[in-house]
Amino acid sequence: MILRTCLLAAVAAATALPALAQTGAAPTRAERAVHESIIVLDTHFDTPANLSRQGWNIMDRHDVTVDGTQVDYPRMVAGGVDGGFFAIFTPQGARTPEGDQKARDAALVRGLEIHEMVAANPKQFEIALTPDQAIDIAKRGKRFVFLSMENGNPFGHDLSLMKTFYAYGVRLMGPVHFLNNDLGDSATDKPEWGGLSPLGKQFVAEANRMGIVLDASHASDGVLDDMLALSQAPIILSHSGSRAIFDHPRNLDDARIKALAAKGGVIQINAFSNYMIAPVHIAERDAAFGALMRKMQAPGKRTEAETMALIAGRREIDKKWPVPRATFDDFMKHVLHAIEVAGIDHVGMSGDFDGGGGLDGLDDVTAYPKITAALLKAGYSKDDLAKFWGGNVLRVMRQAQALAEPTR
Numbered sequence: 001m002i003l004r005t006c007l008l009a010a011v012a013a014a015t016a017l018p019a020l021a022q023t024g025a026a027p028t029r030a031e032r033a034v035h036e037s038i039i040v041l042d043t044h045f046d047t048p049a050n051l052s053r054q055g056w057n058i059m060d061r062h063d064v065t066v067d068g069t070q071v072d073y074p075r076m077v078a079g080g081v082d083g084g085f086f087a088i089f090t091p092q093g094a095r096t097p098e099g100d101q102k103a104r105d106a107a108l109v110r111g112l113e114i115h116e117m118v119a120a121n122p123k124q125f126e127i128a129l130t131p132d133q134a135i136d137i138a139k140r141g142k143r144f145v146f147l148s149m150e151n152g153n154p155f156g157h158d159l160s161l162m163k164t165f166y167a168y169g170v171r172l173m174g175p176v177h178f179l180n181n182d183l184g185d186s187a188t189d190k191p192e193w194g195g196l197s198p199l200g201k202q203f204v205a206e207a208n209r210m211g212i213v214l215d216a217s218h219a220s221d222g223v224l225d226d227m228l229a230l231s232q233a234p235i236i237l238s239h240s241g242s243r244a245i246f247d248h249p250r251n252l253d254d255a256r257i258k259a260l261a262a263k264g265g266v267i268q269i270n271a272f273s274n275y276m277i278a279p280v281h282i283a284e285r286d287a288a289f290g291a292l293m294r295k296m297q298a299p300g301k302r303t304e305a306e307t308m309a310l311i312a313g314r315r316e317i318d319k320k321w322p323v324p325r326a327t328f329d330d331f332m333k334h335v336l337h338a339i340e341v342a343g344i345d346h347v348g349m350s351g352d353f354d355g356g357g358g359l360d361g362l363d364d365v366t367a368y369p370k371i372t373a374a375l376l377k378a379g380y381s382k383d384d385l386a387k388f389w390g391g392n393v394l395r396v397m398r399q400a401q402a403l404a405e406p407t408r
């Protein structure tokens with residue numbers, strides 16, 4: 001457990017806060033027009049974690065350098081973002097009946113908060129359950145909200161709960177997060193099952209049966225291999241990277257990117273600094289970060305004053321022990337490599353915003369038109385961009401939903 005705690009602290013510790021350096025060219029008017037003309041979606045918004053922050057309202061425009069947040073309605077509009085998958089994330093707790101129940105309850109509350117956010121802003125947001133609904137919502141000028149789950153621990157050992165979350169609107173589910181659980185192995189934990197557990201294999205069959213897309217981000221290579229072998233529908237990785245560009249277990253090697261594409265799947269490249277470039281560890285910095293985190297309550301219990309104290313504390317640590325932060329150009333290397341290996345039909349992106357994502361030059365959703373500009377400059381067409389920004393993921397959803405049993 002000490003090892004695991006250290007691992008998690010290290011994952012977070014070296015991620016520097018936003019700096020002033022910016023990379024990536026601003027889009028021209030023509031590039032911006034292309035961006036506005038296509039469906040732009042992000043497959044992993046951790047923004048629901050902010051919905052319970054005191055005084056935080058998704059309808060206000062925030063500043064990442066002030067409150068650390070990266071997605072809200074005004075910034076989605078500014079970034080030409082039509083919608084995305086709003087994640088119900090539950091940290092991996094104890095694998096006991098009590099731990100399962102805690103995760104289940106936390107996930108139900110988080111899902112409720114997403115529905116409340118949409119209900120409170122019916123002119124700006126609408127829940128989408130299918131690709132056609134998302135496209136229709138975007139045409140009407142609103143942002144579509146798909147629900148997803150990051151970590152399958154809310155199901156505990158009772159996969160019938162998947163039906164409850166399906167009824168809640170969840171259409172994308174990943175089995176694991178930073179640690180192994182009873183469904184399978186995590187990319188960032190020691191092998192326990194060697195892939196999916198027997199229950200994890202049932203989880204795949206259930207997701208297929210209901211038309212829920214499987215998400216292999218955070219899953220070990222073994223789990224991804226099992227999913228590719230067992231799933232009837234293509235799968236996606238909602239926020240991952242290219243291992244050939246930076247060797248990290250959260251990233252995918254070329255053979256697996258090819259295998260994913262061969263089954264029709266999609267890898268969505270994330271903007272998480274420590275998965276883009278090698279993090280630099282300074283012992284004093286990591287220790288200071290650990291000490292700061294120990295003073296804080298768990299994210300869901302933190303008061304707004306504590307959140308702001310955490311941001312101020314991190315800023316001080318960054319100033320005292322600066323470490324390199326990945327840039328927009330580093331991110332583009334991961335994107336272009338994945339496209340080279342898999343083809344444009346099998347790559348997209350997610351900032352992993354409000355969940356640890358953010359790079360110099362790509363620090364909130366307002367930067368997304370720069371990605372369109374970079375891909376157009378690299379020779380990709382408007383049709384290619386439409387696939388990259390949403391078409392590929394919507395195609396996978398369509399395939400998964402077409403295979404679902406009509407009765408569910």
Ligand SMILES: [Zn+2]
Binds near residue numbers: 150218355
């Ligand atoms: Zn994640």
